[in-house]
Amino acid sequence: MQARSIGDVRVGAIGLGGMPMSIEGRPDEERSVATIHAALDAGVTLIDTADAYHLTAIDVGHNETLIARAVAGYGGDTSEVLIATKGGHLRPGDGSWTQNGSPEYLKRACDASLKRLGVEAIGLYQFHRPDPTVPYADSVGAIRDLLDAGKIRYAGISNANPEQIRLANEILGGRLVSVQNQFSPAFRSSEPELELCAELGIAFLPWSPLGGISNAGRLGSRFAAFQQVAQDHGVSPQQVCLAWMLAKAPVVIPIPGSSRPETIRDSVASAELELSADEFSRLDAA
């Protein structure tokens, strides 16, 4: 698979999003492990997770534990695999998502993620979402402290606007390596953040790139241009969607979620799908 950069690490251009394997509707562990192993077989070296990808209050970190176990149990070389996790969101167990961006909490959350992932330093640690009750600079200051303490190798943010991206990069002393925002054919309002990341050379990780767990399968029926280009190439509209994102800028690294080996294999194939300039313009305008 073609490679892209996160900081000075090269990763496969398509990552794996872990969320569908740990929240509502998650499959059994055997299928999840098969999915993660299929991703590794296909050359995926970026796996995105979060401490908040779990169902009930007693299985916090379900996705981190699952991914750590699956990677450890893989037969091949995993030395190049970058596991990217996040802190700052919580799930009390009633289906809701709450937030805590206080520096004390983020440092505790990072320690817990370190234990679950079984590493001395987390590959990429992302502040999950700005907490309106905590100054953004304080939350990002905690991420800087974690970086300085060597508890995380790389620092990222998520759900940030251009002003927050610039502020975070300043607080981190130019060491912000990634921004993870929602971006898909149905949700394009992160274009300014994508463009800013391209300008600054910061990786941009589109989340829910296919429209989210419940909409991903309907991408072709919702967006005729994606269906048409897919038919012309004899591939899935989801593959076309990911190829379109990759073509937008060299900093883009989509992280499609998967809970089945077939879907991550199909997504990885998008890294080899070449779109003509005309196809790209039609998709961009769709």
Ligand SMILES: NC(=O)c1ccc[n+]([C@@H]2O[C@H](COP(=O)([O-])OP(=O)(O)OC[C@H]3O[C@@H](n4cnc5c(N)ncnc54)[C@H](OP(=O)(O)O)[C@@H]3O)[C@@H](O)[C@H]2O)c1
């Ligand atoms: N930072 C944030 O706030 C935030 C928020 C949401 C998500 N995320 C991250 O972003 C990742 C991706 O987002 P998402 O999982 O919400 O949505 P998504 O990637 O848009 O959609 C996921 C669904 O797409 C299906 N799929 C994947 N590849 C496919 C293909 N080639 N053909 C057909 N269907 C395909 C999967 O089905 P199967 O399950 O059947 O395999 C999966 O359930 C998450 O897993 C998570 O890591 C971050």
